[in-house]
Amino acid sequence: MIHQATVQIRTAGRGTYSIDLAVRGVLAKSGLVRGVVHLFVQHTSCSLIITENADPDVRHDLETLAADWAPDGDPRYRHDLEGPDDMAAHARSVITHSSFSIPFSEGQMLLGTWQGLYLWEHRRTGHLRSLVITVMGDHQ
């Protein structure tokens, strides 16, 4: 059985935004008990990650490294129509994730204790982001 919903996430610019509650809400509504929840962002300048949920410094340090992986305003970029963070955002999206799935059982996601789900906004300005959540599973 398939249950599908789209959730809007408003970001306030570059940074990570917890989406655990949004995903849990759709999973609960599905009424399914065992399977996987699939997440998909409909954008190429933000992405999805699973990372440590206890110490916000982890997500701060990820931003530090992301500036090594894909710096803003690299003079080699040809694509800079929307500013110095435009191409950096596309590249950060490509090396992280537009899509992944989490298993669930007894209606609960099987996340480890320290795993949090985040939408990572890579643009400097705020955006409204669409997250498609598809629950696939059995009723018992």
Next chain:
Amino acid sequence: MIHQATVQIRTAGRGTYSIDLAVRGVLAKSGLVRGVVHLFVQHTSCSLIITENADPDVRHDLETLAADWAPDGDPRYRHDLEGPDDMAAHARSVITHSSFSIPFSEGQMLLGTWQGLYLWEHRRTGHLRSLVITVMGDHQ
């Protein structure tokens, strides 16, 4: 319900190759209306990405950055049996994707306006690449 097909993509060496049409074709044949389409490349020296589909400069700039992430002919590489692009190709595959899924509804992939699906060939010479497409979903 599951519908599965393998599609062959002929590449002409390093670069990105649009696979939207191939995926849409298999999805249409499945007759399924709601679920996810799963993509999988059966190789370790090419990969799959979702990125901006309007400006080819984006994919040019991704190549520029990929040369930072995993340079050809790095003197530290031990694995160079098939040339300077051999290990670079494996590494670029690992930090992008061998596999991901896209949700669909009413028989159409729920891609954002600017999202395109690409096979990224990381070897300098052309190859014949196998893409396994698995559609999982409901008939109504």
Next chain:
Amino acid sequence: MIHQATVQIRTAGRGTYSIDLAVRGVLAKSGLVRGVVHLFVQHTSCSLIITENADPDVRHDLETLAADWAPDGDPRYRHDLEGPDDMAAHARSVITHSSFSIPFSEGQMLLGTWQGLYLWEHRRTGHLRSLVITVMGDHQ
């Protein structure tokens, strides 16, 4: 139909550990013949990759590059509670994979000849890692 199992993998510190046999075992037990096998690690300091399975130098070279992508003990890190490899491990997890799926047909994973499935331990010391395997597919 859904079949789900959790497998424990004991690591001996940083490095790659083949999980092909563990995944094949769960797939065989499922009795399903066609669909996808979904893998998920319940941790933020190890990850999953698909890479070349013939020459161990490939995985050696991946470690070399990973030290460029996310060095141990970078002085810019704020998160270092568990030592110099703590933040490096989280970052390496984020740019590789906590989760992916492999298609199967006639009860066999559709892996390419050179594709191997690995758990990549990013911490220097050994850990017990939980891998959730979810088989989704049809009986015929």
